[in-house]
Amino acid sequence: MTNILYPIKFKPILKEKIWGGQKLKTLLNKQSNLPNVGESWEISDVEGDTSIVSNGNLKGKTLKELIETFKGELIGNKNYEIFENKFPLLIKFIDAKEDLSIQLHPNDELAAKRHNSFGKTEMWYVMQADEDANLIVGFNQKVTPEIYLKHLKDKTLTEILNFDNVKEGDTYFIEVGRVHAIGAGVMLAEIQQTSDITYRVYDWDRVDDEGNERDLHNDLAIDAIGFEMKDNFRVSYSKEENQSNAMVSCPYFTTSFIPIKETIQKQNDKDSFIIYICVDGEAEISTDMFSEKIKKGETLLVPAIIKTYQITAENAKLLEVYV
Numbered sequence: 001m002t003n004i005l006y007p008i009k010f011k012p013i014l015k016e017k018i019w020g021g022q023k024l025k026t027l028l029n030k031q032s033n034l035p036n037v038g039e040s041w042e043i044s045d046v047e048g049d050t051s052i053v054s055n056g057n058l059k060g061k062t063l064k065e066l067i068e069t070f071k072g073e074l075i076g077n078k079n080y081e082i083f084e085n086k087f088p089l090l091i092k093f094i095d096a097k098e099d100l101s102i103q104l105h106p107n108d109e110l111a112a113k114r115h116n117s118f119g120k121t122e123m124w125y126v127m128q129a130d131e132d133a134n135l136i137v138g139f140n141q142k143v144t145p146e147i148y149l150k151h152l153k154d155k156t157l158t159e160i161l162n163f164d165n166v167k168e169g170d171t172y173f174i175e176v177g178r179v180h181a182i183g184a185g186v187m188l189a190e191i192q193q194t195s196d197i198t199y200r201v202y203d204w205d206r207v208d209d210e211g212n213e214r215d216l217h218n219d220l221a222i223d224a225i226g227f228e229m230k231d232n233f234r235v236s237y238s239k240e241e242n243q244s245n246a247m248v249s250c251p252y253f254t255t256s257f258i259p260i261k262e263t264i265q266k267q268n269d270k271d272s273f274i275i276y277i278c279v280d281g282e283a284e285i286s287t288d289m290f291s292e293k294i295k296k297g298e299t300l301l302v303p304a305i306i307k308t309y310q311i312t313a314e315n316a317k318l319l320e321v322y323v
Helices: 063-070 077-083 108-115 145-154
Strands: 013-021 037-043 089-096 102-104 122-129 134-139 161-165 171-174 180-182 186-193 199-202 245-249 254-260 263-267 274-280 282-286 291-295 299-302 308-312 316-322
Touching: 013 089, 037 299, 089 274, 122 245, 122 274, 134 171, 171 245, 186 274, 186 316, 254 308, 274 282, 274 291, 282 316, 291 299
Parallel strands: none
Antiparallel strands: 013 037, 037 089, 089 186, 102 180, 102 199, 122 171, 122 186, 134 161, 134 180, 245 254, 254 316, 263 308, 274 299, 274 316, 282 291, 282 308
16 A cells, blocks of 8 residues: 555646636636636545546545545644544635635634634735735734724725735735735635635625625624734745745644755655645656656645655746645
């Protein structure tokens, strides 16, 4: 069993969204007949949306089947003790042609109590942004529940929100309880806990083709908002070539940035799977027995049992993620 695992790619799961666009198809070469592709779920174990292997001898197997078969050899022994047959992360690419709803996510305790789910701590890496495109992250002033509810009622919520103009490479850490939204013209990679629980608090008064507004979750959201959170959501990181540069480390995932211009040797001593997200260029990940290329907009999982491998690229940028 130990010699069958190799660097694994999965078939993207594409999602039609009211705010989605064409960039995932035109810039990341995602194949879809959907008119407005908002999200590409790259690695998912969300119920009803489990990823399917697209390469090698395990092609056609689901991520769920892999975990049930290989257990700690796939995700790491410690991870398997904690998560059992549930993959802990959800990896996405997101294209916002229009503004996403203003939203937030509950913590583990609330999500478990209300939804039998994990919470949803996440991070964003901006892959492309149109001129003047922005993200909403947090508040622009001290806000109490009373102030928040008054602005919500008056439909002036945007007056107290923080807008950041963004460009390629900008990175944000979105903790549970932080109000946020991806703005029109932004395409990004998202790393998050395995959860699809979102509390939508304002949706720009949008309606669908039948004139219906999307559901809001303000009764649930008010108890989940972190009004005392620090403004520590912007991520600063080094960009030293051919090495892992630390970006985000939290109890749910650790992410580094790797700009590669040669062949580098990698050693996995983490007792965890390692995910590589190619955010620019093309790279080849090789073991003694197997080699797989990933290009911009592709994602690959190196099983925990694989301890040594190499990455080769002339000019690529990767995000490296483990738990």
